[in-house]
Amino acid sequence: EVQLVQSGAEAKKPGESLKISCKASGYTFTDHWIAWVRQMPGKGLEWMGIIYPGDSDARYTPSFQGRVTISVDKSINTAYLQWTNLRASDTAFYYCARQDRSHDSTIDFWGQGTLVTVSS
């Protein structure tokens, strides 16, 4: 059974750093791209970026380039999303998700989401 288990909710202050995680199981981690998706309160889904665990090739949607870093540790089947300078506007749910092997960027499995709250 494919599972993506994300780290727990975080409460941070503006300017702080944060790294959240997504542990994959039930499939060959290095065979599928992992995406990160943001959902701000009451809003829709937004692609942030994607990484291929096989070679750590990471790509970012332009609006998130330079704001976050996506990485993996394939020795423990885990993907990460990190910030170095959080803003209040980063308050959102963040989902990791597995991309299937089609050509259409279909996401077939999702993590449960991590709520990040940034407030002074």
Next chain:
Amino acid sequence: SSELTQDPAVSVALGQTVRITCQGGSLRTYYASWYQQKPGQAPVLVFHGKNNRPSGIPDRFSGSSSGNTASLTITGAQAEDEADYYCNSRVNRLSHLGVFGGGTRVTVL
């Protein structure tokens, strides 16, 4: 264009049929995938590709595509189908990145 456009909201009477549409230039090249999201839950894939319904998804969910428009149809809508629905497609052949539509809230009356 890398944008996908969805109607913000639709309503359907219990047991009737509703079609949710998604428009965008990328849909001329790539199939859409569709996700259902209920309050407080992660999204769930309900349809993708030319004609693919994941295991466990009821066959009342179906998809189609023509030109720059993809559609998700719920035939015989049930109360449990009330949710937000998002379309997604690949942006371009150079990138594995995708783009989501703004979402459609489906209300079952």
